[in-house]
Amino acid sequence: QSVLTQPPSVSGAPGQRVTISCAGSSSNIGAGYDVHWYRHLPGTAPKLLIYRNINRPSGVPDRFSASKSGTSAALAITGLQAEDEADYYCQSYDSSLSGSPYVFGTGTKVTVL
Amino acid sequence: ELQLLESGGGLVQPGGSLRLSCTASGFPFSSYGMAWVRQAPGKGLEFVSIITNTGGTTYYTDSVKGRFTISRDNSKNTLFLQMNSLRAEDSAVYYCARRGRTKAEKWFDPWGQGTLVTVSS
Numbered sequence: 001q002s003v004l005t006q007p008p009s010v011s012g013a014p015g016q017r018v019t020i021s022c023a024g025s026s027s028n029i030g031a032g033y034d035v036h037w038y039r040h041l042p043g044t045a046p047k048l049l050i051y052r053n054i055n056r057p058s059g060v061p062d063r064f065s066a067s068k069s070g071t072s073a074a075l076a077i078t079g080l081q082a083e084d085e086a087d088y089y090c091q092s093y094d095s096s097l098s099g100s101p102y103v104f105g106t107g108t109k110v111t112v113l
Numbered sequence: 114e115l116q117l118l119e120s121g122g123g124l125v126q127p128g129g130s131l132r133l134s135c136t137a138s139g140f141p142f143s144s145y146g147m148a149w150v151r152q153a154p155g156k157g158l159e160f161v162s163i164i165t166n167t168g169g170t171t172y173y174t175d176s177v178k179g180r181f182t183i184s185r186d187n188s189k190n191t192l193f194l195q196m197n198s199l200r201a202e203d204s205a206v207y208y209c210a211r212r213g214r215t216k217a218e219k220w221f222d223p224w225g226q227g228t229l230v231t232v233s234s
Contacts, residue, residue, distance in 0.1 A: 051222070087157075103160065
């Protein structure tokens with residue numbers, strides 16, 4: 001059971017901006033642990049989009065940006081393109097005594113209208 | 114080029130066993146922690162297990178503790194996941210992924226293409 005909550009789906013027209021929220025708690029994001037973001041097309045290797053809250057690996061376009069505040073984080077995609085259709089996951093670390101130390105969000109499907 | 118290649122998936126009966134392998138190339142394997150993450154049909158990504166670069170420390174998600182064992186052979190650049198007492202709910206695509214070089218780098222990059230495990234009679 002995921003401890004990071006994301007909206008199941010978001011959509012937008014080409015060129016528009018969409019945001020994906022990632023809600024955590026005081027044992028993960030709120031405890032100061034970093035948030036990372038991945039893009040995943042089922043059947044393929046997930047790809048790192050953002051690491052340490054706001055940083056893009058080389059090769060990731062600056063249309064992707066992210067932020068973190070309190071117990072939540074968000075990923076924004078501007079200038080939406082058809083190729084952005086995929087599932088997106090946030091990930092953090094959790095210090096609870098039970099459960100996994102590494103936690104993923106519930107995932108958000110991005111649809112380009 | 115960084116590359117992770119999983120193998121060993123397949124169809125197994127409930128209660129059976131499988132051993133997954135992940136062969137790494139393009140980076141100093143023995144310097145990085147490695148993890149297994151799975152995705153059940155229609156579900157999201159779920160952390161399964163992680164092992165430090167030396168193999169000295171491991172973590173497991175609660176649902177696999179006592180049934181799965183993660184290990185590595187740094188001389189062969191290979192990560193393993195021994196899965197015993199398999200259940201239907203273990204059916205998933207299993208991905209191996211590299212964690213950052215240091216404990217502070219708690220993200221996963223790169224990932225393999227995954228190997229499918231189906232537990233069914």
